[in-house]
Amino acid sequence: MLAIAALALGACGQTPAQPAGDRPRVVASTSIVADVVRQIGGDKIALSTLVPVGTDAHSFAPAPQDVVTISEAQIVFVNGAGYEAFLEPLLKSAGGSAELIELAKGITLREMSAQELAADDDHADEGHADEAGHDHSGDDPHTWTDPNNVKYWTSAISESLSRIDPTNAGFYAANAEAYNIKLSELDAWAAQEFATIPPAQRLLVTDHAVFGYLADRYGLTQVGTIIPGGSSAAEASAQDLAALQDQIRSLGVKAIFVGNVSNPSMAERLAQDTGVKLVTVLTESLTPPDGPGATYIDYMRSNVSTIVGALR
Ligand SMILES: [Zn+2]
Known part of the structure; x- marks a missing residue:
């Protein structure tokens, strides 16, 4: 037995x-x-x-x-x-x-803003697969x-x-x-770090809307995402990408952030077309033990340092 x-x-x-x-x-x-x-x-x-x-x-x-x-x-x-x-x-x-x-x-x-949910009406292909409401709920x-x-x-x-x-x-x-x-220590340190970015430069463009709570807490704005909404499983349209390019140029966005577990090809193209630097951040996953985000606190410290370094 x-x-x-x-x-x-x-x-x-x-x-x-x-x-x-x-x-x-x-x-x-x-x-x-x-x-x-x-x-x-x-x-x-x-x-x-x-x-x-x-x-x-x-x-x-x-x-x-x-x-x-x-x-x-x-x-x-x-x-x-x-x-x-x-x-x-x-x-x-x-x-x-x-x-x-x-x-x-x-x-x-937090409810995702209209910008974050842009093009939320072209989910017709998903049918019943999204019962949980991830892409549709707006939360x-x-x-x-x-x-x-x-x-x-x-x-x-x-x-x-x-x-x-x-x-x-x-x-x-x-x-x-x-x-x-x-x-609490992490939060206080992050607030100090983000405060060193000039307010007009506190703009986030990411592959999908991953940093909403961080943005709300530390005074940043998610001005746009390559993929609409809060799931990296959605798809971007050519119109959305063109609108995002215009925004990046008109607002003087300093960096495009792409998740460590996302396909970077669209972000790479966007960075090339706009002449803005592409920066990798940690999103849905920690890293292996020898990486910069082996624990949640390391993950956050790595992201804060990366974002502040790119936007300052
Ligand atoms: Zn996500």
Whole structure:
């Protein structure tokens, strides 16, 4: 019986490095969510991540083993707000008893501006595939780009872990408190950094509308995106691109930012046509451990430094 159990575990590609043992089995949707969960749960939980580092959650295609991972979980942490469009069919087929925790709950979602949603009427080809409403709702799902929102995540994570593992409730609460202090420090530092950009130059052009919460918090404006809306899975039209070129020229936009998990070809062409520099930022995923965004806080520090350096 034991041997069979060991075999079954060995066959599963997402088995945590350490055997789960009695520890709560916890799943996180993305590497960003997983890092924050790890900061609170430490080695008291057995954590698996669904979307691998370097993969775009907007267009992630789950594998059969992800169904197994979810069916064995007690809690699945997601950003929510329609971000993990891939997850709903997985949860339905997993047949487990995992509790789904949407970390965006409790956060006031920002609605994307008309500029960010430009050309939102040419989604006709998507049909029913977008039941979750990601591209249509107008709610910006990228809550983590403002560290103050991540403080809501830490409370939700700490409370949920304590509920399934009350023995370690003190450990989770202490970690959440310590991490919130780091988030406050990150926020204060980011505010200082962005304040060094002359106000007229605080303009963001990105591949899709990823930095809305960051822009709102630190006084930047998302003047336009190459792909309309808040998902990198949408498509741009020639008219939109021409209008964006005009805007880049007339506003004197200093840089075009492209995500580390996005296809850069359209952004490259736009940069070439406008003579504006192209800069890579971290968007939907952390980096591998030896990269600049191995943790959420490193990810944010890297992005702030990159954006400030490009716009100043
Ligand atoms: Zn995105």
